[in-house]
Structure formats: C-alpha cells, structure tokens
Amino acid sequence: MRMNKIITEVMLIAFFANSMGLSSFAGSLDTSSTPPENQTPDTTAQDKDPSALPAPKLNPLEAEFEPMSANAKYYGDHCLDEDGKLLPDNQITDVSVVSKLEELADEESGHQMSAPVIPCAVAAALLEPINQEYQAQLKKIADVKAATNETCVGDCKSGEQKDPAFSTAQTLKAGFEDSDKLSSELPACVEDKAGTGNNRHTTSVMSCMGDFTCNLLRSIPGVGLAAGLAARITESAKNDTESCVNINNGSCLASALDGAIKDLWGNVTGIWSLLGMAGSAAVSGTEALAKMAGHGIAKAWDWTFGIKIENKTSEAGIKASQLPPSAISEFMSNPWKFMKNFVAKMIAHTDEAVRSFGCAEWTGTPYMSTCISPMDSWYCASCDQIMNTACGVLGAIPGEAATALLTGGVLQEARLGGRVLEIATQVMKQSKIRVVAKSAEVAESAAVKVGATAAGAGRLAVGAARLTATGAGKIGKAFARIPAVAAIHKWVSEGGFVSWLARKKGESTAVKFALAIPRAGWSAAKLSATILTKGAYIGANLVAKGADKVYTQPFLKGAALADKANGVASDVALLMGLHVADVGAAMTKQAALAAAREAAVKELDAASATKAGAAKAPTSKQIAADADELEKSIQEQIESNSDTIMIDMDNYFAGDLLEERLNGAGVKFRKVKSAKGTFIEIDKDQIPGCPLGVKLKEPAFTYKHEGD
Amino acid sequence: MKMDHQVKQIKTDELGGRLITAASRAIWTAFMPVLALWAFAFAPMVALASIQTFTLEKGTFNMDVPEDWQQANDLFGIPLTLLGPMKDGSRPILSVTPTGQTVNFDTAALKKTEKEYQNGRKEWVKSKGGNVISFEPYKTEKWSGITVAHVVGYRYKISEGEFNEHSFYVVCKDGLYHLKTVIRSDSEKEMNSLLNKTVKSFKCE
Numbered sequence: 029m030r031m032n033k034i035i036t037e038v039m040l041i042a043f044f045a046n047s048m049g050l051s052s053f054a055g056s057l058d059t060s061s062t063p064p065e066n067q068t069p070d071t072t073a074q075d076k077d078p079s080a081l082p083a084p085k086l087n088p089l090e091a092e093f094e095p096m097s098a099n100a101k102y103y104g105d106h107c108l109d110e111d112g113k114l115l116p117d118n119q120i121t122d123v124s125v126v127s128k129l130e131e132l133a134d135e136e137s138g139h140q141m142s143a144p145v146i147p148c149a150v151a152a153a154l155l156e157p158i159n160q161e162y163q164a165q166l167k168k169i170a171d172v173k174a175a176t177n178e179t180c181v182g183d184c185k186s187g188e189q190k191d192p193a194f195s196t197a198q199t200l201k202a203g204f205e206d207s208d209k210l211s212s213e214l215p216a217c218v219e220d221k222a223g224t225g226n227n228r229h230t231t232s233v234m235s236c237m238g239d240f241t242c243n244l245l246r247s248i249p250g251v252g253l254a255a256g257l258a259a260r261i262t263e264s265a266k267n268d269t270e271s272c273v274n275i276n277n278g279s280c281l282a283s284a285l286d287g288a289i290k291d292l293w294g295n296v297t298g299i300w301s302l303l304g305m306a307g308s309a310a311v312s313g314t315e316a317l318a319k320m321a322g323h324g325i326a327k328a329w330d331w332t333f334g335i336k337i338e339n340k341t342s343e344a345g346i347k348a349s350q351l352p353p354s355a356i357s358e359f360m361s362n363p364w365k366f367m368k369n370f371v372a373k374m375i376a377h378t379d380e381a382v383r384s385f386g387c388a389e390w391t392g393t394p395y396m397s398t399c400i401s402p403m404d405s406w407y408c409a410s411c412d413q414i415m416n417t418a419c420g421v422l423g424a425i426p427g428e429a430a431t432a433l434l435t436g437g438v439l440q441e442a443r444l445g446g447r448v449l450e451i452a453t454q455v456m457k458q459s460k461i462r463v464v465a466k467s468a469e470v471a472e473s474a475a476v477k478v479g480a481t482a483a484g485a486g487r488l489a490v491g492a493a494r495l496t497a498t499g500a501g502k503i504g505k506a507f508a509r510i511p512a513v514a515a516i517h518k519w520v521s522e523g524g525f526v527s528w529l530a531r532k533k534g535e536s537t538a539v540k541f542a543l544a545i546p547r548a549g550w551s552a553a554k555l556s557a558t559i560l561t562k563g564a565y566i567g568a569n570l571v572a573k574g575a576d577k578v579y580t581q582p583f584l585k586g587a588a589l590a591d592k593a594n595g596v597a598s599d600v601a602l603l604m605g606l607h608v609a610d611v612g613a614a615m616t617k618q619a620a621l622a623a624a625r626e627a628a629v630k631e632l633d634a635a636s637a638t639k640a641g642a643a644k645a646p647t648s649k650q651i652a653a654d655a656d657e658l659e660k661s662i663q664e665q666i667e668s669n670s671d672t673i674m675i676d677m678d679n680y681f682a683g684d685l686l687e688e689r690l691n692g693a694g695v696k697f698r699k700v701k702s703a704k705g706t707f708i709e710i711d712k713d714q715i716p717g718c719p720l721g722v723k724l725k726e727p728a729f730t731y732k733h734e735g736d
Numbered sequence: 737m738k739m740d741h742q743v744k745q746i747k748t749d750e751l752g753g754r755l756i757t758a759a760s761r762a763i764w765t766a767f768m769p770v771l772a773l774w775a776f777a778f779a780p781m782v783a784l785a786s787i788q789t790f791t792l793e794k795g796t797f798n799m800d801v802p803e804d805w806q807q808a809n810d811l812f813g814i815p816l817t818l819l820g821p822m823k824d825g826s827r828p829i830l831s832v833t834p835t836g837q838t839v840n841f842d843t844a845a846l847k848k849t850e851k852e853y854q855n856g857r858k859e860w861v862k863s864k865g866g867n868v869i870s871f872e873p874y875k876t877e878k879w880s881g882i883t884v885a886h887v888v889g890y891r892y893k894i895s896e897g898e899f900n901e902h903s904f905y906v907v908c909k910d911g912l913y914h915l916k917t918v919i920r921s922d923s924e925k926e927m928n929s930l931l932n933k934t935v936k937s938f939k940c941e
Contacts, residue, residue, distance in 0.1 A: 257810035295813045300835040329839045335856035344812035345829045345918035356806045
C-alpha cells in the first residue's frame with residue numbers, strides 16, 4: 029500500500045535527524061530548499077491522501093521532524109516499492125544521503141566508511157534500529173495523547189474538551205483559596221459558620237445531586253449487568269414513586285459513577301465469553317464443523333486468561349464479604365432500592381474524598397486522617413464548584429482506583445488515604461505559584477541576611493541551585509502521579525524522546541521539547557511551568573547581559589549592574605529551580621537531577637560572573653575617596669609649575685568618567701598610552717581659573733551605591 | 737415475568753435425603769429424638785445444611801448449603817454468591833460461576849505455568865494496596881461428586897484484613913464451573929471447615 033510506504037518514510041526521518049542534528053538539518057530542508065540530487069519531488073501521495081504526511085495539527089515530535097521529510101521521501105522513493113517493501117538491490121546515489129549513511133555506519137562500527145553508492149539493503153540495515161526507536165517514540169506519543177485525551181488547558185477553543193484536572197485546580201482555588209472573595213460575595217454564608225448553617229446553601233455532593241441517583245439507575249440496565257438482575261431492578265423500580273430530576277451538573281459525575289458501576293457490577297460471564305470467542309477464532313475447520321454440529325470445542329485453560337476471571341471474582345468476593353445480611357436481603361427482595369442506596373454511598377464517598385481538599389482541621393496527618401473541620405469556604409461553595417471539584421477529583425484518578433474509592437469498604441480504606449494524598453499532591457502542584465511565592469520569601473529573607481552584595485548573590489545562587497536539585501526530585505515524584513504525566517514519565521524513563529534528544533542534541537532541543545509537551549496536552553501545572561520557564565529565560569538573559577556589562581564596564585556603572593544582577597541571579601536561580609523541576613518531571617528524576625546540576629553550574633557561572641564584576645566594581649565609598657584623591661591630584665597639578673596636568677586613568681575608578689566629563693565640558697585633552705599605563709594629559713591653558721576637580725566632583729559623588 | 741436465574745430449592749433431610757412432605761411428617765416425628773441427639777452431637781462442627789439444586793442460566797448443580805447462609809444472585813456480576821454468617825464485619829463467601837465453556841485442563845502444563853497465576857494475584861493485591869502472604873501450589877482434588885477439581889489459592893493482606901482465597905475449576909458435562917472462596921483469617925478457625933465442606937459438596941452432571 030502506498031500508505032505503508034509513506035509511513036515508513038516518515039519513520040525514517042529519525043535517521044536524518046539523528047545523524048545530522050535536528051536544527052541544522054531542518055534548516056537545510058525547509059520548503060525553499062533544494063531536494064537531494066536525483067530526487068524527484070513527489071507530492072502525489074500527499075495530494076491523494078492528506079493524512080499521509082502530518083496534518084495541520086502536528087504534535088511536537090511530528091512538527092520537529094516534518095521539515096525533514098524530503099530526505100525520508102528520497103529513501104522511500106529509491107528503496108521502497110509501492111507497498112512499502114524494501115527494494116534491496118536499488119542503490120542510493122545522492123551524495124548527501126550517502127554521506128549521512130556513512131556517518132551512521134561510522135558511528136555504529138567505529139570504522140570509516142566510504143562508498144560512492146550505498147545499496148538499499150545496506151541502508152535499510154543501518155536505519156532499522158533507528159526506525160524501531162522512532163516508531164516506539166511515536167507509539168508513546170500516541171499513548172500520551174490518549175492519556176491526555178487531547179484535552180486543553182486554560183482557555184479552550186470551541187469544541188475542545190477542558191482538562192478535568194485543570195477544572196479541579198481552578199475550582200479548588202476558587203472554592204478554597206479565594207475565601208476572601210467568597211466572604212465578600214457571601215457574607216451571610218461565611219458569617220453563619222458558628223451558627224445554625226441555615227445560610228449555607230450546600231454541604232455535600234449529594235445535596236447538589238438531588239434525585240440524580242434516579243436518573244443514573246435508569247441507565248443501569250445498559251452498563252453490562254446480568255440480564256436477570258437488570259430485569260429484577262426494572263421490576264422493583266416500578267414501586268418507586270420518586271421523580272427523576274435532570275440535573276445537568278451531575279453529568280460529569282454520572283460518567284465516573286457509571287464507570288464504577290460497570291466495573292463492579294459487570295457480569296463475569298461476559299469475561300468468560302471472551303474465552304469462547306478466542307477459542308472459536310483458533311479452532312480448525314474440522315473443529316468448526318464439529319461445533320456447528322453441536323459439539324462443544326474444548327479450549328485449553330491458561331493462567332493468563334484466568335487473571336481476568338480471578339480479578340473479577342476476587343473483587344466481587346471481597347466486596348460481598350463486607351455486606352451485612354440486611355443488605356443481601358434487600359438486594360434479593362428489592363434490587364432497585366439496594367442499588368439506589370449503593371449509588372448514594374458512592375456519592376457519599378465522593379463527597380468525603382472531595383471534602384478532604386477543603387479541610388481546615390484533621391484528626392491526624394492531613395489527607396491521611398479524618399477531616400473534622402472543613403473550611404468555611406467549602407460550605408459556601410456553589411453546586412457548580414462542588415460538582416466540578418468532584419468530577420475533577422474523580423477524573424484525576426485511575427478507573428480502578430475510582431471504583432475502589434466510590435464503592436468503599438476495605439479496599440477503599442486501604443487506598444483512600446494514599447489516593448487522596450496523591451490528588452492532594454496534584455492540587456499542591458496546581459497551586460505552585462504559591463510555592464514560588466514562598467520560595468521567593470525565603471530568598472528575600474536570605475537576601476536581607478547576607479546583604480545584596482555580589483558575594484551574597486553568589487551564595488544565593490548556590491543555595492537556590494542546591495534547592496533546585498532537591499526540588500526536582502520531589503516535584504518530579506509528585507508529577508509522576510498525574511495520569512497524563514505518568515504516561516510521559518513512563519515514556520521518558522524507558523529512554524523517552526526528550527532524554528533521547530537531550531542525549532543526541534544537547535540541552536537546547538530537550539528544553540524545546542519539554543516546552544512543547546505542555547502544548548501536547550499537559551495539565552495546568554505544565555502551563556504554569558511554561559510561564560515559569562519563560563520567566564526563567566527572561567531572567568537568564570538579564571543575567572547574561574548584566575554579567576556581560578559587568579565584565580566590560582568594571583567601573584561606576586558596573587557597580588549598579590552588579591547590584592541588579594545580584595537580584596536577577598537569585599530570582600533566576602529560583603525560577604530555574606522550578607523550571608528544572610517541571611522539565612525534570614518529564615525527564616525522569618535522574619535526568620532532572622542531571623539537568624538541575626547543569627543549571628546549578630550555569631547559575632554558579634553567572635553568579636561568579638556577577639561576583640567577579642562586582643568585585644571589580646567599587647563601592648560608592650571607594651568612589652568618593654577615589655574622586656577626592658583625583659580632585660586633590662588635579663588641584664595639586666594646577667597649582668604646580670608644570671604646563672600640563674597628567675592623570676593616570678588606571679589609578680582612579682573615576683578615570684573614564686573624567687574623560688567623559690572633559691569631553692562634555694569641551695576641554696581639550698590628550699589620551700596617552702604608554703608602557704606605564706593610560707594617561708590623560710590636559711594643557712593648563714585649557715582651564716584658566718577653573719577648578720576642574722569641582723566640576724568633576726558633583727556628578728561623580730552623587731552616585732549612590734545601592735549596596736552601601 | 738420469567739426470571740432468568742430461577743433457583744429451585746429442594747429441601748431434604750440429612751439422613752435419607754427423602755423429601756419432607758406432609759405424608760412423611762409422621763415418620764419424621766418418630767425419629768425426631770434420635771435426630772436431635774445427632775444434631776446436638778455435631779452442632780459445633782456442622783451447621784444444619786440442605787442440599788439445594790441451583791439452576792442458573794449457564795448450568796445446573798447441587799450443593800449442601802448451611803441453612804443460616806444467604807444466597808445472592810448476580811451480586812457484583814457473579815451468578816451465585818453464598819454468604820456465611822457475619823462476624824466482626826466480614827463473612828465467608830463462596831461464589832459459583834457456571835461458565836458454559838468447554839475447557840481442557842492440562843495439569844502438567846498448568847503446574848509449570850502457575851507462576852502466571854501468582855503474578856496475576858500479586859498484581860491485583862498490589863493494586864489494592866496490599867501484599868501477598870503466601871501461595872498454595874496448584875493441585876487437583878477428588879471430591880465425592882467430582883472426579884477432578886483444579887485448585888489454587890493464596891493468602892493476602894489488604895488494609896488491616898488478612899484473607900484466604902481459593903479458586904476451584906470443575907469440569908462438568910454442561911461446561912466449566914468456577915468456584916471461589918474468600919474468608920478473612922480471623923474467621924477461619926470457626927468457619928473454614930464448614931466453608932470447605934460446602935465447596936466440596938458441589939455436584940454437577
């Protein structure tokens with residue numbers, strides 16, 4: 029198939045990226061570049077099948093490789109047939125492609141390869157490992173995309189689905205952190221916290237759902253229940269006179285509850301029928317005939333298939349073992365009522381889990397013990413906030429875990445604490461701006477203690493860099509708990525693309541991809557990571573510029589720049605620390621630590637530059653003393669018998685300012701360079717009766733060194 | 737309406753298996769003192785049980801079920817669950833699934849590959865935040881009404897509870913049956929014997 033060929037071509041792009049370097053090669057193969065020699069541009073495939081090459085919406089990996097498709101197409105055109113199969117006897121003659129293959133061969137064998145042409149069979153053998161690696165990366169990207177479900181964060185475009193984790197964070201912030209706003213909007217509610225609670229408009233998920241259970245249960249027969257049970261539920265529901273109220277808010281929670289019901293109540297015989305299907309597919313013609321004739325076909329039992337059966341029956345068994353006799357009696361006599369109670373308990377468990385986020389006081393360790401005092405704002409939250417939070421919480425945890433959480437019992441007890449803690453970790457991460465603020469406070473406090481000196485900046489940078497390394501590990505672990513990030517984490521921990529690129533291309537490409545990942549569907553935390561990253565880069569640039577100026581202008585301005593750089597260096601160190609932590613989460617802990625160490629070295633370099641510059645730069649006291657000396661020297665020379673005034677510029681911090689001021693005042697002078705140094709020589713007749721030092725003194729001495 | 741999982745229950749006495757009918761009531765009364773003595777003697781070991789015939793969607797079988805046990809059809813997706821008495825928040829469970837599938841068991845091969853079963857159980861327990869304590873090796877048993885039952889089991893801990901679980905795969909004429917027992921360890925001393933007796937009373941065509 030033509031499609032196979034094109035897919036193969038696209039996969040082979042990795043080779044070219046690998047051997048040539050992404051950016052340089054991409055640059056050489058942009059749309060205006062000339063195709064390799066002997067290549068006949070073939071756009072027919074793309075014309076016929078728009079999906080053959082990456083569509084307008086490219087993921088970062090595809091986007092990165094897309095410009096390199098010309099070389100891949102060259103290989104495809106020359107070495108693959110219409111079905112994508114290798115044409116081993118064909119030859120690659122294009123000089124540039126041959127040279128790239130030679131580089132690859134050299135890299136793999138350690139021997140220099142030189143050939144005018146390369147057979148396609150050889151090229152294929154050289155490319156195969158890279159093909160496999162690239163294909164694996166593509167699969168992982170697909171997994172990540174599936175995990176993130178192409179959700180958006182922040183402002184979603186029309187038709188895009190909002191990331192539930194983001195909703196959670198936003199809702200939690202609004203519901204629990206922004207209590208001032210709630211206080212102003214709902215004074216009666218908040219003021220009533222010590223009262224009867226009459227002004228509190230909601231207290232639980234259940235109260236927001238109304239008779240939602242009724243609607244949910246109406247759909248139960250469709251979730252894979254045993255036919256007999258579905259019929260019994262329908263039969264017993266006839267006696268229920270409660271009305272069903274459609275509550276839109278419940279729709280997202282309905283999905284979670286529906287999934288949990290399906291997990292727990294799905295009929296085990298449905299799993300057994302899979303064994304039958306597998307067996308049917310495998311039976312021979314004779315066996316099929318026998319089956320058609322009514323004879324059973326024996327399938328061989330194996331433990332692998334048994335896992336599904338064992339899991340389902342264990343889950344059901346342990347759940348059933350906790351049901352009291354009264355519940356079983358109710359289940360048998362009125363399954364409708366039993367299921368309503370069951371769903372109500374699920375919602376109650378949800379409420380309990382969600383409320384944990386708005387807890388002001390615990391019996392013990394937060395999130396691991398019982399909440400004895402929810403935050404006031406929880407009671408004042410709207411149903412929208414509560415339901416969104418509930419959905420966000422449930423959406424943030426894996427299906428099996430959600431089932432255990434919702435259905436309670438011993439399984440829930442075992443896992444609830446840890447699970448809530450995991451979610452809490454996510455929330456902490458979502459609220460990372462606050463963590464930054466805290467770090468900034470610490471840094472500020474430290475800055476005050478050490479003083480905003482160049483040396484202090486260096487120490488701050490070192491400390492922040494150390495924090496970076498530690499924080500990267502901690503935050504990396506927290507990130508790994510988020511489903512979408514976990515997928516990425518798994519991806520990179522197995523030699524993922526970011527790591528791969530980092531290895532091949534160095535930090536710049538890795539960072540580029542780390543930044544691209546949020547666009548591919550990371551959650552709100554990643555959004556803030558991007559913002560922090562941008563901040564870090566801006567700060568880094570400032571540091572670079574500041575350090576540069578400090579180096580090249582080591583006088584009065586240098587002192588000011590040194591001070592400025594001090595602050596920037598510490599800010600950047602903090603920002604970079606968080607940035608590295610974010611990127612590090614995707615690059616595995618080890619990679620993150622390596623990146624953090626690298627960042628630390630850079631920060632130290634920057635700090636050293638700052639420190640060096642600041643060391644050269646004088647303080648205002650030094651400058652004042654220096655200017656006094658200069659004035660005294662000039663005055664002495666004016667009063668001397670010599671015809672000229674000689675000023676050794678190397679001896680005075682204010683030497684370059686003197687030169688500037690002389691020019692500004694229109695005083696003619698000569699700049700003399702000799703083995704002894706650089707001197708300014710002024711003829712006395714240029715300054716009749718003019719006390720030059722006074723003129724120079726004022727602007728120089730008014731400079732206030734910020735560090736003094 | 738017709739119930740898919742209709743259960744036919746035929747009560748019999750422990751000695752002769754004869755139907756308790758109005759006609760036999762006189763004879764029954766005559767033997768009552770002997771029976772009472774017999775029941776008293778064995779009461780701590782064997783609760784009163786009755787042979788029940790269960791007709792489910794995918795198969796029919798008999799089992800001696802203690803009288804104070806409950807039964808539930810289609811509870812959590814399992815065709816039949818038998819539940820023992822509650823003690824300290826937990827009760828022994830016996831679930832039965834007639835699969836309707838014709839399945840061959842290669843004992844030698846299953847012995848060699850039982851690690852797969854163990855790994856599967858480890859994964860499941862781990863997913864619940866618990867840990868496996870021990871495994872019982874795969875074996876075959878002969879019961880009074882069953883030629884071969886393929887048995888495997890393990891013991892695990894989840895939260896504060898320790899559980900003992902066994903799977904029994906029994907090949908009958910109308911297909912494979914899967915029985916599973918779950919019992920919390922603190923009930924084992926009192927209930928395990930009865931649970932095992934109940935399982936092994938299973939009879940099929």
